[in-house]
Amino acid sequence: MKKTALITGAGRRFGFELAKALLAEGYQLFAHYNSSRDGIDELESLGAKGIQADFTDTASIKAMIKTISNATNSIELLVNNASCFFDNDTVDNHENALAAVFQVHGMAPYLLISGLQQQLSHSENGLVINITDIYADRPSTDYIAYCAAKAALANMTQSFAKTLAPSVRVNAIQPGPILFLPEHDKEHRLKVLDETPLRVEGGLEPMIETVRFLRDNPFITGESIKVDGGRGLMI
Template sequence: MSKVALITGAGRRFGYELANDLLDQGYTVYAHYNSSKQGVEQLEQRGAIGLQADFSDIAAIDDMIATVKEQAQHIDLLVNNASCFFNNSDVDDDADKLQAVYAVHAIAPYKLITGLQDVLSTANDGLVINITDIYSDRPSTDYIAYCGAKAALANMTLAFAKSLAPNIRVNAIQPGPILFLPEHDSDHRKQVLAETPLTVEGGLQPMIDTVKFFRDNPFLTGESIKVDGGRALKI
């Protein structure tokens, strides 16, 4: 029986590369996306199953959960990776963006973990990995809502780890400067790397390796690992 993974935000960056890695390992991969299907179309060509859902709509989350449960008798790995990133002025000027920040980072993971609990338990060692942020416990004053939502996800990681043991393990990864965005100019990149003790952009492979570390060590639950080159030490 092949292993099954559900990755939210699978169309780009870390979600996309993790999905490809799991497909290489023989997993059946459910690849969630919101609006752009570009990366997921490529994953579907490799055998992944694309799932569209706007996480700002609770009914859409419930529909996606129902679809997965109709098709998958078990899930071995759930990665709550979907994200949206808005600064203070964005959420102050647009209530929909404020709602989206908390829906994507807190409500959707809560609904997915609770809604898929029975099929995660069927895997005997079901694993949930929540992608939080180094700012979840060292918040930025420029992204207060985002940091608050990620902090909520970090706290849920601990609570679910306690409540779902021993059948389901729940852990978190706190990424730092893994992969700069195209809009990050050279000055921004230099500043971030100057605040990072290892002084390099991490790339996506360290994140993928950390997923495998959690998967392959069955005695870890309620843990959070910073994959940030040490940047949390300086912010």
């Protein structure tokens, strides 16, 4: 019987590569996206079911939960990966940005974990993985709202780990400089790498391997694992 996974923010970067890896392992996959279908068409061609939801809209999240609940009785893996990365200037000058930061990183994961609890409990080894950030522990003054929202998700990880045990495990991954954004110039990249003990851009495979580690070790819950090349030691 196929295992089922749901990945939010599955159309690009880590979400996309993880989705492809799980499809290659034979998972039935729900690939969430918001407005852009970048990557979703390819995932659907590989067997995924694309599912749209605006995480700033509670009704949209609940409709997504209902669709998934009607489609499957069991979910082995939920990865809360969707994100919006806004700096202070964006939050201060765009009316909806502050709410979006907390809705995407806090409200949506909370509703998904709660709303899909039955499906997660029905699997043999139900697992939730929340993608937080190394800055959840040591916040950046340039991204105050983002860091606070990720810290809320980190706290939620521990709360749900206690609440849903023993039937569902809940853990988190804290990525560091795994994959620079296109807008990051050479100076920025060199500065970040100089502040990272392992001095390399990690790539996405270490993140995927950490998902597999958390999936395959049944005696870990309530933990956050940094995948950051040691950068968390330096900030």
